Amino acid sequence: MKNSLISGLFFICTLFQLQCQKGTDQAGPYNYNLVEIAHSDKLWTGVAVSKEGRIFVNYPRWSPEVETSVAEINHSGEPVPYPDKKWNSWNMNTPAQDHFVCIQSVYIDSDNHLWILDPANPFLQGVINGGPKLLKIDLLTDLIIQEIYFDSTIAPQGSYLNDTRVDTKRGYAYITDSGIGAIIVVDLQTGKNRRYLNTHYSTKAEDITLIIEGRELQLKVHSDGLALDTESKYLYYQALTGRRLYRIRTEYLRDPSMLESQIGKYVEYVGESGASDAIAFGKDGYIYLSSLEHNAIRRISTQGKLEMVIQDPRLKWPDSFAITRDGTIYITTSQLHLGNMVKEPYRIFRLEKTK
Numbered sequence: 002m003k004n005s006l007i008s009g010l011f012f013i014c015t016l017f018q019l020q021c022q023k024g025t026d027q028a029g030p031y032n033y034n035l036v037e038i039a040h041s042d043k044l045w046t047g048v049a050v051s052k053e054g055r056i057f058v059n060y061p062r063w064s065p066e067v068e069t070s071v072a073e074i075n076h077s078g079e080p081v082p083y084p085d086k087k088w089n090s091w092n093m094n095t096p097a098q099d100h101f102v103c104i105q106s107v108y109i110d111s112d113n114h115l116w117i118l119d120p121a122n123p124f125l126q127g128v129i130n131g132g133p134k135l136l137k138i139d140l141l142t143d144l145i146i147q148e149i150y151f152d153s154t155i156a157p158q159g160s161y162l163n164d165t166r167v168d169t170k171r172g173y174a175y176i177t178d179s180g181i182g183a184i185i186v187v188d189l190q191t192g193k194n195r196r197y198l199n200t201h202y203s204t205k206a207e208d209i210t211l212i213i214e215g216r217e218l219q220l221k222v223h224s225d226g227l228a229l230d231t232e233s234k235y236l237y238y239q240a241l242t243g244r245r246l247y248r249i250r251t252e253y254l255r256d257p258s259m260l261e262s263q264i265g266k267y268v269e270y271v272g273e274s275g276a277s278d279a280i281a282f283g284k285d286g287y288i289y290l291s292s293l294e295h296n297a298i299r300r301i302s303t304q305g306k307l308e309m310v311i312q313d314p315r316l317k318w319p320d321s322f323a324i325t326r327d328g329t330i331y332i333t334t335s336q337l338h339l340g341n342m343v344k345e346p347y348r349i350f351r352l353e354k355t356k
Contacts (some may be wrong), residue, residue, distance in 0.1 A: 028119055033298075033311040038331070040346035043067070046347055047164075048333045049050050049105035050323045051140055052113050056349070057083060061074070062091075062103040062123040070115055074349075084143045092156070097121055097132030098150070102231035106321065109165040112166040115140055118176065120162035128158050135165065135174060135187065149174075149191070155185055155196050163225050164321075168233040175227060175236050182206070182223030184238065184255045197254060198224075203267045206242035211276050213294055213318065213338040226280035228288065237271065237280060237288065246274040246290075246301075274307070275299065279321050284328035291319035298332065298352065311352065317345065329353075 023070075035098045039056065049057045053177055056074040060067050069089050072080030080324045082089040091100035102121040109115055114137050121132025133156035137147035156162055161180030167189075176185040178196075182204035187194045203223035204291070211218040222241035229251070237248045253259055260350040277293040288301040289310070297312035298319060320335040336343045 006039045025238070034353050034355055035311065035313055035315060035317075035332075035350040036353055037348055038351050039074050039349040041080065041348075042346060043069075043080075045320075045333055045347055046335050047104075047321045049107040049109045049115060049332050049333055050325050050329075051109055052326050053140075054325075055117060055140065056331070057107045057109075059104040059107045059117070061105050063125060067123075070104040075203070076122065084138060084145065088151060094097060097129045098134075102132040105162065106164045108165050108167065109323065110169050110171045114138060114146075115141060116165055116166075116167055116174070118162055118165045120156065120160065120180075122161050123181065124292060125161070128153075128156055128160060133160075133162060135284070137159070149189075149192050149194070151185070151194060155194050164227055165229055166229045168229060168251065170233065171251075171255065173251070173256065175229070175251075177224040177238055178204075179222050179241060180224045182240070184227075184236070184243070184249075184254065188255075191255075195257070197259075197264050199261060199334060201268060202263075203245075203247040203268045203270075204238070204240065206240045209242060209276075210233050210245065211242060211338075212292060214296070216338050217339055226277055226290070228280040228282050231286060232283055237275070238286050239274065239277060239280070241276070241278055241293075242283070244273055244275050246271040246277075246280075246288075272301075272305075272307075274301070279319060279332070281324050282324040283324060283330065284326075289322060289324075289330065291316075292321070293338075294317060296329075301345075315345075315350070317347065324327065 043058050045058045047059045059071050069082045071083050073083040103123040105120050106118045117136040119130045119134045133151040135149045136145050139146045159180050160178045163177045163179040165176045172189045175188040182195045183199040206221040206223050220242050225241035227238040235248045239246045249268050276293045277290040281289050286303045290299050292299045296316040298310040300308050318335050319337045320333045323331040332350045334348045
């Protein structure tokens with residue numbers, strides 16, 4: 002009871018502070034530099050970094066020019082198809098089940114396994130039957146050791162499975178759908194999955210216009226970024242076309258008796274966080290968020306303060322985070338707001354403290 006009371010008081014204080022600081026940023030205790038570690042002339046979105054320092058990226062198949070969907074960046078900074086060329090050789094005439102159709106994100110869990118999420122919606126023209134899947138790779142052998150496929154009740158036409166987080170202790174994965182708006186819950190022991198918050202406002206795009214580097218974007222992208230807290234008790238998420246952060250206790254998501262009509266009442270509004278693509282909990286307990294409209298990385302402190310971490314013109318649509326075991330943060334840039342006007346390479350940065 003005491004722990005529950007303390008947790009409740011902390012949430013109320015956090016909510017109050019976030020709401021009071023709407024539109025303001027407090028200076029953080031550190032200065033940071035961006036160190037470029039890789040670049041590409043191909044659009045990438047996700048990045049994952051293993052405990053050994055292996056770097057993986059993915060390239061969503063939004064255009065016919067995409068030849069490699071998942072790659073490992075070698076010591077020369079070059080992308081090498083991963084885990085092999087076969088998985089990366091999909092076309093409309095090859096089976097979707099054993100090929101990468103359209104990879105949106107990659108993620109390293111606390112056990113150092115690589116997870117690959119395939120919404121199977123190439124060119125954003127519709128989901129390929131049998132293609133939506135979540136794959137687990139053993140980095141010691143570079144072999145796929147688990148394959149979970151999603152049928153049309155979980156990944157219907159119009160869906161776009163976007164990002165994933167994995168709770169290795171309890172054996173669950175959580176996925177956002179940015180195409181329609183929902184949270185997918187996967188029991189990794191049984192392979193069973195459920196789709197929640199399919200009609201809830203927290204997973205839907207807000208009625209706003211994003212303005213990035215002076216460009217107005219008429220986007221309607223639903224639930225996108227998500228993060229588990231350090232104990233995987235809460236799942237945090239928000240729509241990309243949105244500035245509000247929400248959370249829900251994972252115990253409700255894991256409860257197989259929970260009905261779609263019931264679960265919405267357990268959603269908690271955290272506060273105004275700004276338009277964000279990437280969300281992740283740092284080793285310091287802070288919530289890090291990419292700030293699309295400010296070319297920046299911001300964070301919510303353990304006291305609930307919204308702080309500016311770094312603002313840099315090179316952060317052109319900071320897309321995804323990877324946080325290593327020592328707390329180092331890696332960031333991709335995808336420049337999505339520029340469309341065909343892109344003139345700079347897509348980059349991966351490492352965030353380094355200077356004091």
